[in-house]
Amino acid sequence: xxxxxxxxxxxxxxxxxxxxxxxxxxxxxxxxxxxxxxxxxxxxxxxxxxxxxxxxxxxxxxxxxxxxxxxxxxxxxxxxxxxxxxxxxxxxxxxxxxxxxxxxxxxxxxxxxxxxxxxxxxxxxxxxxxxxxxxxxxxxxxxxxxxxxxxxxxxxxxxxxxxxxxxxxxxxxxxxxxxxxxxxxxxxxxxxxxxxxxxxxxxxxxxxxxxxxxxxxxxxxxxxxxxxxxxxxxxxxxxxxxxxxxxxxxxxxxxxxxxxxxxxxxxxxxxxxxxxxxxxxxxxxxxxxxxxxxxxxxxxxxxxxxxxxxxxxxxxxxxxxxxxxxxxxxxxxxxxxxxxxxxxxxxxxxxxxxxxxxxxxxxxxxxxxxxxxxxxxxxxxxxxxxxxxxxxxxxxxxxxxxxxxxxxxxxxxxxxxxxxxxxxxxxxxxxxxxxxxxxxx
Ligand code: GLU
Numbered sequence: 070x071x072x073x074x075x076x077x078x079x080x081x082x083x084x085x086x087x088x089x090x091x092x093x094x095x096x097x098x099x100x101x102x103x104x105x106x107x108x109x110x111x112x113x114x115x116x117x118x119x120x121x122x123x124x125x126x127x128x129x130x131x132x133x134x135x136x137x138x139x140x141x142x143x144x145x146x147x148x149x150x151x152x153x154x155x156x157x158x159x160x161x162x163x164x165x166x167x168x169x170x171x172x173x174x175x176x177x178x179x180x181x182x183x184x185x186x187x188x189x190x191x192x193x194x195x196x197x198x199x200x201x202x203x204x205x206x207x208x209x210x211x212x213x214x215x216x217x218x219x220x221x222x223x224x225x226x227x228x229x230x231x232x233x234x235x236x237x238x239x240x241x242x243x244x245x246x247x248x249x250x251x252x253x254x255x256x257x258x259x260x261x262x263x264x265x266x267x268x269x270x271x272x273x274x275x276x277x278x279x280x281x282x283x284x285x286x287x288x289x290x291x292x293x294x295x296x297x298x299x300x301x302x303x304x305x306x307x308x309x310x311x312x313x314x315x316x317x318x319x320x321x322x323x324x325x326x327x328x329x330x331x332x333x334x335x336x337x338x339x340x341x342x343x344x345x346x347x348x349x350x351x352x353x354x355x356x357x358x359x360x361x362x363x364x365x366x367x368x369x370x371x372x373x374x375x376x377x378x379x380x381x382x383x384x385x386x387x388x389x390x391x392x393x394x395x396x397x398x399x400x401x402x403x404x405x406x407x408x409x410x411x412x413x414x415x416x417x418x419x420x421x422x423x424x425x426x427x428x429x430x431x432x433x434x435x436x437x438x439x440x441x442x443x444x445x446x447x448x449x450x451x452x453x454x455x456x457x458x459x460x461x462x463x464x465x466x467x468x469x470x471x472x473x474x475x476x477x478x479x480x481x482x483x484x485x486x487x488x489x490x491x492x493x494x495x496x497x498x499x500x501x502x503x504x505x506x507x508x509x510x
Contacts, residue, residue, distance in 0.1 A: 071103030072253045075129070075136075076243065078110045079121035082304035083128055085296065085357065086258050086288050089322045093285065094256045095134045096345040106250055107136035110243070111143045112236045128305055132319050133338050140250070142242050151237035154245050154275055155197040155230050163274040164199050164230060166192035184227050197231040199240070199267060207269045213256070213283030213350045220266040228267045240267045248277040255282045283347070286326045286354045296357050303357070312409025313362065314381065317369040321362045325355045335368055367406035378402050385411040388419050396496050400488035414487060418496065422483025424509050432468070433476040434510060439466050440477050441506040450499050455491050480509040 073094040098105040158164035208219030230241035443458040
């Protein structure tokens with residue numbers, strides 16, 4: 070049975086890389102009719118952020134990454150499993166008690182002097198550290214990277230396994246739990262790779278069967294280096310706030326390091342699960358390409374039916390009545406790429422715009438006078454009439470059509486980017502339109 074887990078620490082927001090880990094772990098399990106576990110790794114109480122666990126669950130639910138089993142590591146401490154494992158390692162000579170329990174493995178372990186000064190003091194209490202052997206090879210075959218990765222243990226730290234307060238560190242808890250929960254495949258971000266030799270040793274010394282282990286590629290920033298927040302959010306919550314749809318965001322994340330055989334780009338979670346194959350993991354680091362995400366989000370908006378689209382707009386459209394929204398939605402559905410653009414395109418429907426005169430063209434006075442005159446005589450305020458009288462005005466006065474409509478657009482809406490102007494004028498109504506024109510002329 071394939072069993073995978075998503076094992077976040079509740080130390081802050083889930084970022085795009087975390088969502089990707091969860092998604093791939095979910096798909097790997099579900100593709101194989103297996104089980105997906107959510108395990109909250111909260112043994113480092115100092116770093117825990119209040120509410121983070123709830124947020125993680127909320128987001129996974131939102132994306133449909135529903136777990137079959139749920140564990141909170143700190144609640145498992147009471148059962149004594151971690152302590153028992155650590156003590157077994159001490160008893161068998163693979164770990165030792167130590168007063169010094171620094172948590173930064175690199176700092177504590179790489180100095181041989183520091184390491185030796187801790188070892189073999191024959192203490193019987195304190196923190197418990199792994200006794201890493203000298204000059205042995207540890208290795209495993211990474212099922213994402215697709216090759217063997219090895220270390221010389223002389224380069225590996227004597228990592229702390231159990232702190233003096235009885236809480237396990239990540240290194241111990243992850244191994245004990247992966248074994249206890251019968252995790253068959255471990256998937257995690259590439260930045261965890263330095264911990265892997267420690268886990269390999271702990272697995273071996275505890276006599277556990279090693280799961281398949283895979284490290285996902287780093288997600289790169291378009292401007293080079295690892296993904297950063299320079300241009301917009303990289304947290305999942307932030308991206309949702311920016312106006313990306315969960316379905317589009319998840320679809321985009323599917324392709325951040327994995328590709329289907331047939332190059333299909335748009336698919337649902339169910340379709341992704343059905344075609345998921347670890348052979349599709351790409352070896353090179355993907356770039357977080359916002360333009361592509363925008364494009365994909367636009368595709369999802371266009372795919373939605375009008376009612377669905379109106380529902381999506383709920384959080385963006387306070388101040389708009391249901392009736393007004395129904396009229397505006399068809400005009401912008403094919404234009405916007407992100408829901409958050411809704412306000413920029415449509416605010417003029419509910420707010421009188423401030424018109425910056427410098428946006429208007431040199432002939433705006435003539436254009437707007439003619440438009441006002443033409444619109445004023447309309448009896449039946451509909452699109453057909455409006456089109457007709459305005460085109461007549463353009464022809465009769467020999468105006469340049471583009472310039473005329475741009476001035477009209479700016480005078481009525483205050484901006485250059487709006488839904489089709491004549492349709493907008495129909496919705497605004499005669500009074501409002503004429504009033505706005507009078508104000509500018
Ligand atoms: N708790 C680690 C994290 O926050 C889990 C790493 C792993 O999956 O082993 O990502």
